[in-house]
Amino acid sequence: MRLLGTLLAAAVVCVAMPSRGEVPSETANLSIGLARMGADLHVGQVYGEIQNGLLCLKQRDLHWEENLNHFNDPSFAGLFNDAMMAAGLHSAGQKRDLFDTKLENPDLQVGALVTGLNMKACTMSYSANGLIGKGDVSMDVEWQIYSVMESKIIARISTTASAKSGFGGMHEDFFSSLLNKAFAANATKLAADPALVAIVQRPARSTAPSVPPPAPVGDLFIALPSAAKPIQFNAASQSVVSIFTADALGSGFLISAEGYILTNHHVAGDVGRVRIHWSDGSDTVGEVVRANRKRDVALVKTTPPKGVAPLAIRYTPVQLGETIYAIGTPREKEFFGTLTRGIVSTVRRVIDGQGYIQSDVAVTHGNSGGPLLDEKGWIVGIAQSVYEPDGIGQNINFFIPIEEALKALALKPAG
Numbered sequence: 001m002r003l004l005g006t007l008l009a010a011a012v013v014c015v016a017m018p019s020r021g022e023v024p025s026e027t028a029n030l031s032i033g034l035a036r037m038g039a040d041l042h043v044g045q046v047y048g049e050i051q052n053g054l055l056c057l058k059q060r061d062l063h064w065e066e067n068l069n070h071f072n073d074p075s076f077a078g079l080f081n082d083a084m085m086a087a088g089l090h091s092a093g094q095k096r097d098l099f100d101t102k103l104e105n106p107d108l109q110v111g112a113l114v115t116g117l118n119m120k121a122c123t124m125s126y127s128a129n130g131l132i133g134k135g136d137v138s139m140d141v142e143w144q145i146y147s148v149m150e151s152k153i154i155a156r157i158s159t160t161a162s163a164k165s166g167f168g169g170m171h172e173d174f175f176s177s178l179l180n181k182a183f184a185a186n187a188t189k190l191a192a193d194p195a196l197v198a199i200v201q202r203p204a205r206s207t208a209p210s211v212p213p214p215a216p217v218g219d220l221f222i223a224l225p226s227a228a229k230p231i232q233f234n235a236a237s238q239s240v241v242s243i244f245t246a247d248a249l250g251s252g253f254l255i256s257a258e259g260y261i262l263t264n265h266h267v268a269g270d271v272g273r274v275r276i277h278w279s280d281g282s283d284t285v286g287e288v289v290r291a292n293r294k295r296d297v298a299l300v301k302t303t304p305p306k307g308v309a310p311l312a313i314r315y316t317p318v319q320l321g322e323t324i325y326a327i328g329t330p331r332e333k334e335f336f337g338t339l340t341r342g343i344v345s346t347v348r349r350v351i352d353g354q355g356y357i358q359s360d361v362a363v364t365h366g367n368s369g370g371p372l373l374d375e376k377g378w379i380v381g382i383a384q385s386v387y388e389p390d391g392i393g394q395n396i397n398f399f400i401p402i403e404e405a406l407k408a409l410a411l412k413p414a415g
Helices: 076-086 176-194 192-201 233-239 402-408
Strands: 012-014 027-029 030-041 046-052 055-064 108-127 130-147 152-169 200-204 220-222 240-245 248-254 262-263 275-276 285-294 296-299 323-328 338-350 354-359 371-374 379-387 397-401 411-413
Touching: 030 076, 076 108, 108 176, 108 285, 130 176, 130 192, 152 176, 176 192, 233 240, 233 262, 233 323, 233 371, 240 262, 248 323, 323 379, 354 379, 354 411, 379 402, 397 402, 402 411
Parallel strands: 030 108, 046 108, 220 411
Antiparallel strands: 012 379, 027 200, 046 055, 108 130, 130 152, 240 248, 240 275, 248 262, 262 296, 275 285, 285 296, 323 338, 323 371, 338 354, 354 397, 371 379, 379 397
């Protein structure tokens, strides 16, 4: 990424955090994982039968009250992950690093509701090794696909699949084994369903377009609190958010009570939706309404929680040696709202006259799009990139001046 000319091109790194360090391809899969499983079967309902003898004559019915805990078995999540991975989908349960004890949270949570079940198990004969028999089961599943970003069920997909167990030894886990096989077969059908594939697979955001799109056309007048009294840092942190897409984590901040959030283009993209996490623990869905790839800024519209005040904007230039602060989400979502302090090292005007505030204030991957504040809490810039030759930080970090970000998006104060 070329930000500061040829000599620094290989060492300057945008501070958004691509998911798991992957490079986006032609399609970027939303991650998916099994969150819940249950059965829409009544207590006492007959769901199968036990048979006996060479002719497999019916011996007794199987009633649901005997097996109420079957679907609490954690093995079903593993079977689901295996089916998704076999189909080339991004399973949130997939372990990519043997030393990483944390599993990522899926973009899509799946609930599996068993709506129909028909099982037959036949005891054929006895041997020195115990019972010999066979069995088969048919299972109907309604899959409920829940979008974490949209906070709602976005699809319901039904599948039916069967499984068999041939002649062999019967053991105490025989019924569970049959259920597992039938569930795995249903999960395989789900993974191949065109409706799910259309949801999971989406065009990836290009990170290096050959021709930057033009800046937004026409001024957008919004309620910018430029004349308001700046808020203190403990309150300012409430206006800073984490921004999640399918392949990135970044930061942003509220600049208008109307719900407008500023961030980097390389965090939010040109168009589409993003998930926004607030300091009170709530999530909202944001829509990218304006973006300028060349200046690496984007404007997102959302509905903020009640009581969250926008940050005030400072239009006067920063001064060399001035104390400044950055707030954002470095590296991991658990570090949401991290505040760091530094000074203005210099202001550089490079690449077609574009300006950057250089500072030693600590930022890293995930801080992208977060605010740079002066000692009074006024916004002076947006976190954008770090200088890391050979992956080693040098306390040389770069921020987009706030007035240039507003100009690039054609944002002006209303009234």
